[in-house]
Amino acid sequence: MTQNEIYKHKAQIIKAMGHPSRLMIIDALADGEKCVCELQQLVGSDMSTVSKHLSVLRNAGLVDDRKQGLQVFYSLRVPCIINFFGCVEAVMNQRTQAPEAYAAAE
Amino acid sequence: MTQNEIYKHKAQIIKAMGHPSRLMIIDALADGEKCVCELQQLVGSDMSTVSKHLSVLRNAGLVDDRKQGLQVFYSLRVPCIINFFGCVEAVMNQRTQAPEAYAAAE
DNA sequence: GCCTATTGTGGTAATTTAGCCAAATAGCCA
DNA sequence: TGGCTATTTGGCTAAATTACCACAATAGGC
Numbered sequence: 001m002t003q004n005e006i007y008k009h010k011a012q013i014i015k016a017m018g019h020p021s022r023l024m025i026i027d028a029l030a031d032g033e034k035c036v037c038e039l040q041q042l043v044g045s046d047m048s049t050v051s052k053h054l055s056v057l058r059n060a061g062l063v064d065d066r067k068q069g070l071q072v073f074y075s076l077r078v079p080c081i082i083n084f085f086g087c088v089e090a091v092m093n094q095r096t097q098a099p100e101a102y103a104a105a106e
Numbered sequence: 107m108t109q110n111e112i113y114k115h116k117a118q119i120i121k122a123m124g125h126p127s128r129l130m131i132i133d134a135l136a137d138g139e140k141c142v143c144e145l146q147q148l149v150g151s152d153m154s155t156v157s158k159h160l161s162v163l164r165n166a167g168l169v170d171d172r173k174q175g176l177q178v179f180y181s182l183r184v185p186c187i188i189n190f191f192g193c194v195e196a197v198m199n200q201r202t203q204a205p206e207a208y209a210a211a212e
Numbered sequence: 213g214c215c216t217a218t219t220g221t222g223g224t225a226a227t228t229t230a231g232c233c234a235a236a237t238a239g240c241c242a
Numbered sequence: 243t244g245g246c247t248a249t250t251t252g253g254c255t256a257a258a259t260t261a262c263c264a265c266a267a268t269a270g271g272c
Contacts, residue, residue, distance in 0.1 A: 007126035010194050018121030020113035049231050061197045070248045080193040087186040088116050091167045176218045
C-alpha cells in the first residue's frame with residue numbers, strides 16, 4: 001500500500017464522519033448499540049436515507065451491524081473516535097480568537 | 107445555535123479533513139508551519155488546487171495563515187487533531203478482524 | 213514606476229454525494 | 243403459505259466537490 005493509498009483510505013474514513021446525520025448516529029452509538037429504527041427516529045430522515053448513511057459508516061469500518069430477528073443493531077467498532085469530538089469542539093470555539101489559548105485543548 | 111446547526115458545523119470541520127491532499131497537509135503542518143510553496147511540492151497538485159485546499163482548511167478553522175513577504179505560512183490552529191489520526195489508523199487496521207481486539211486502541 | 217515571484221479567485225467540466233420513491237429482501241407469526 | 247414488519251437496494255435528480263486553466267492581486271527588487 002503506497003503512502004498515497006493510505007492517505008486516500010484515511011480520507012475515506014474521515015469523510016464518512018463528515019455529515020451531520022452520520023455524526024448524530026455516531027454520537028448515539030457512543031451509548032451502545034441501537035437498531036436502525038431508533039436511529040431513524042433520531043435523525044428524522046427517510047428510512048432509506050438513514051440506511052444509506054449506515055452503509056457509508058459500515059463501509060468505512062466505523063460501525064458493526066448485528067442482525068437479530070427483524071431488526072439490525074449497529075454499534076461503534078472503534079470507540080476512540082468519540083474522543084475526537086472534544087477536539088472538534090475546540091476548533092469550533094476558537095474561530096475568532098487567538099490560537100494560543102486553545103493549543104492545549106483536547 | 108440549535109443542536110442541528112452544531113452537528114452541521116462539526117460536520118463541516120470534519121469534512122474539511124476528509125481529503126487525501128488535505129490530510130497530507132495537516133500531517134505536514136504537525137511539524138510546524140510551512141509556506142504554500144512547500145505544501146504544493148508535497149502534495150504535487152496544481153498551485154491553485156493546493157490554494158483551494160488551504161482555503162477549505164482555513165475556512166473550517168483548522169489552520170492559520172501568516173503572510174511574510176511574498177510567502178504565506180500556514181500552521182495548525184488546533185494541534186489536538188493530530189492525536190486523532192492514531193484512531194483512524196486503528197479503524198484502518200481492523201477491517202476484517204474482531205472488534206474486541208481494538209476497543210482500547212487510540 | 214516596471215517586472216517578477218507567490219498566492220488567491222473565477223469559470224467550467226467531470227465526478228461524487230444526498231435524498232426521495234418504489235421495489236426487493238429477510239425474518240417472524242398465524 | 244401468505245401476510246406483516248424492518249431494512250436494504252436500485253433508480254433518479256439536484257446539489258456539492260474537485261481539478262484544471264487563465265487571470266487578478268499583492269509584495270519586493272530593480
